[in-house]
Amino acid sequence: MTNEHKRSWLLDLVMLPIGLITFFPFYYILINTFKTMKETAASPLHLPKQWVFTNYVTVFQETPLLRSFGNTLTITVISVLLMVLIGAMAAYPIVYNPGRVNRIVMLYLLAGFMIPFQTTLIPLFQLMTDLQLVDRLYGLIMLYLGGAVFVFFLMMGYMKTIPRELSEAAIIDGCGIAGIFWRIILPLLKPITVTCIIFQTMWIWNDFLAPMLFLNSRSNATLVLQIYTAKGEFSVNWPMFMTLTVITLVPIFIFFIVMQKQIVKGIVGGAIKG
Amino acid sequence: MVKWKRHLQYQWFLLPILLIYTVFTIFPLLKSVYLSFTNFDGYQKTYDFVGLQNYARIFTDNAIVSGISFTLLFAFASTLVITILAIPLAIVLDRNFYTKNIHRAIFFFPSIPSGLLLAYIWGFILAPISSGVLNDVLHTLFGMKAQPWLSDPVLAKVSTVMVAAWAATGWHAVLYLAFLQSIPKDYYEAASIDGASRLQQIRYITLPLLAPAMTVSVMLLLTGGFKVFEIPFALTRGGPGFETHTITQVIVLRGISETQYGLASAMSVVFFAIVLVIACFQVKLMQRREERIQ
Numbered sequence: 200m201t202n203e204h205k206r207s208w209l210l211d212l213v214m215l216p217i218g219l220i221t222f223f224p225f226y227y228i229l230i231n232t233f234k235t236m237k238e239t240a241a242s243p244l245h246l247p248k249q250w251v252f253t254n255y256v257t258v259f260q261e262t263p264l265l266r267s268f269g270n271t272l273t274i275t276v277i278s279v280l281l282m283v284l285i286g287a288m289a290a291y292p293i294v295y296n297p298g299r300v301n302r303i304v305m306l307y308l309l310a311g312f313m314i315p316f317q318t319t320l321i322p323l324f325q326l327m328t329d330l331q332l333v334d335r336l337y338g339l340i341m342l343y344l345g346g347a348v349f350v351f352f353l354m355m356g357y358m359k360t361i362p363r364e365l366s367e368a369a370i371i372d373g374c375g376i377a378g379i380f381w382r383i384i385l386p387l388l389k390p391i392t393v394t395c396i397i398f399q400t401m402w403i404w405n406d407f408l409a410p411m412l413f414l415n416s417r418s419n420a421t422l423v424l425q426i427y428t429a430k431g432e433f434s435v436n437w438p439m440f441m442t443l444t445v446i447t448l449v450p451i452f453i454f455f456i457v458m459q460k461q462i463v464k465g466i467v468g469g470a471i472k473g
Numbered sequence: 474m475v476k477w478k479r480h481l482q483y484q485w486f487l488l489p490i491l492l493i494y495t496v497f498t499i500f501p502l503l504k505s506v507y508l509s510f511t512n513f514d515g516y517q518k519t520y521d522f523v524g525l526q527n528y529a530r531i532f533t534d535n536a537i538v539s540g541i542s543f544t545l546l547f548a549f550a551s552t553l554v555i556t557i558l559a560i561p562l563a564i565v566l567d568r569n570f571y572t573k574n575i576h577r578a579i580f581f582f583p584s585i586p587s588g589l590l591l592a593y594i595w596g597f598i599l600a601p602i603s604s605g606v607l608n609d610v611l612h613t614l615f616g617m618k619a620q621p622w623l624s625d626p627v628l629a630k631v632s633t634v635m636v637a638a639w640a641a642t643g644w645h646a647v648l649y650l651a652f653l654q655s656i657p658k659d660y661y662e663a664a665s666i667d668g669a670s671r672l673q674q675i676r677y678i679t680l681p682l683l684a685p686a687m688t689v690s691v692m693l694l695l696t697g698g699f700k701v702f703e704i705p706f707a708l709t710r711g712g713p714g715f716e717t718h719t720i721t722q723v724i725v726l727r728g729i730s731e732t733q734y735g736l737a738s739a740m741s742v743v744f745f746a747i748v749l750v751i752a753c754f755q756v757k758l759m760q761r762r763e764e765r766i767q
Contacts, residue, residue, distance in 0.1 A: 210570035218572070218579045221639065224594045225582075227606060243597075243606055289490040296483035304487060311498055315699055315748050317721050318741040319501035321508065321728040325515075326501065345497040347490050376482040405587035407703050408721065412729065423587045430593060430707075437597065444590055451586045459578065462585075466644070467651035 225448075232442040239438050254442040262425055262443060263418060268450070271404060271421040274336055278343040279399045283392055286350025291380045294358045295366065305355075311348040320412075327413055334415045342413065343403055350395045357391035358384065394465040397458065404451075422447045502745075509739035515732035527739035537740050539715035540723030541747070547634060547705070547719070548698025554638045555645055555694055556687065562642060563649035564679065580643030588640060592707035595636045599623050599708070623709050626716045633705045633717055640704070641697075645690050652686035653679065688759040695755060699748050720744050 231239045232254050233247045293301050332338025366379045374382065410424045420428065426447060433440040509527055513520040531537050566577055583591060598606045599622035611617040622632050656679065664674050702721040705711060711718035728737025
């Protein structure tokens with residue numbers, strides 16, 4: 200545009216109130232964690248008159264937060280890694296061994312995008328009960344692996360852009376079909392793998408429905424589930440609940456700060472491929 | 474024989490995904506269709522085929538009718554609001570100003586945490602009592618009397634869509650931003666030499682070239698909208714009455730809590746059909762629009 204290189208204060212001024220309103224909910228819960236119940240009720244918007252930190256101590260005493268953090272981390276890391284592996288493996292024969300059979304397989308897998316998960320919810324609930332996978336972390340992990348279809352889709356698009364000469368050269372060097380995948384293709388998938396990891400991590404870390412249905416005991420709860428339980432428990436004690444919320448936001452905020460560039464790249468890469 | 478062996482060496486890579494996808498997606502889908510024709514209640518081993526009885530009951534069940542209509546309303550309304558907000562936001566964030574990066578971060582951050590958590594935060598802000606910040610602020614500034622943001626049938630729906638828009642607009646603006654940045658600068662230079670104003674440039678260059686981004690964004694918003702559960706659940710618990718129940722919440726209620734498996738399955742099958750029709754229609758529409766523009 201015409202004055203591309205000139206910065207104007209005008210936009211800063213226009214955007215300031217909009218930015219403040221957008222950010223307001225986070226300011227609001229953060230300041231109230233340093234107040235007593237009485238002060239939160241009396242003046243919710245002001246900075247605390249006297250900063251109290253007891254809410255933080257009490258929350259750690261009353262909720263198994265570290266345990267839940269561990270559960271969430273375990274579920275997320277294992278299911279994301281397995282999904283990426285399974286999805287990448289599936290894309291390999293579809294791209295490198297095309298034919299009528301694999302075209303049908305591809306369409307069969309892509310049909311998964313059209314199936315709303317709600318439609319599968321009731322039989323899934325029965326299935327999980329029958330297989331005794333309820334209230335087991337590995338049960339939930341198995342359930343999440345269905346998300347590999349999304350990974351497969353992104354991997355397939357990316358794998359098509361890898362030059363064939365690489366695998367052909369490897370065959371001449373005596374590398375087998377499986378070897379080509381593990382030693383040549385898989386390492387080359389790194390950029391799209393980052394995209395997949397970000398998308399799937401955000402999905403699983405934040406998921407509420409599946410943990411609510413399939414994890415019953417508090418010791419197996421994820422962080423989001425812990426918030427849900429606490430909403431009932433601390434229903435009157437707003438500062439306490441807000442403190443729990445702020446604590447669970449900390450790892451998410453760190454993830455955001457560290458990964459912001461990658462997340463944006465992931466969205467863009469995923470969207471253009473998708 | 475050698476050819477066969479070669480094929481097999483490739484094909485076994487498909488085994489894990491086919492197994493998992495079939496067991497956890499296709500099999501439950503088919504079973505949903507099957508259960509929708511039965512009166513299975515989850516306890517008795519024997520059950521009967523009842524034909525289309527469950528399908529007939531859907532339309533007389535208040536919760537189900539509300540669930541389907543609110544989910545559709547939410548999907549379309551949130552898509553519309555977010556698209557209308559995200560495109561101008563992206564155009565502004567593409568310009569050069571001092572606090573550009575901090576603004577990008579502020580708008581983007583709400584799309585990272587769980588919807589449940591965000592909706593609980595908004596629950597405090599929209600609460601009807603005196604600590605409900607929004608009512609407090611509106612009263613101090615304009616002398617407005619307290620509004621039942623979450624317990625009035627219309628306001629509750631509006632609040633849900635607004636919270637969802639607050640959470641997702643930044644994410645979609647980033648998506649549009651990426652497409653904006655790929656528009657060659659000479660287009661604008663040529664246009665301004667020809668005497669086109671900034672608004673004309675946006676209208677005739679920027680918006681048409683954003684069409685592919687819009688296809689992606691709208692598709693993601695609609696499919697995400699159909700899956701909505703956490704935000705209304707955490708904000709209103711689906712109330713007042715069944716007004717803001719989502720399809721997911723009704724399936725959990727009728728199917729899992731009340732174990733009316735047949736009825737809930739029939740509803741989920743009908744929902745699948747609706748989503749399928751909308752998805753096909755949308756893809757056709759968007760493709761035609763993109764072709765027309767280019």
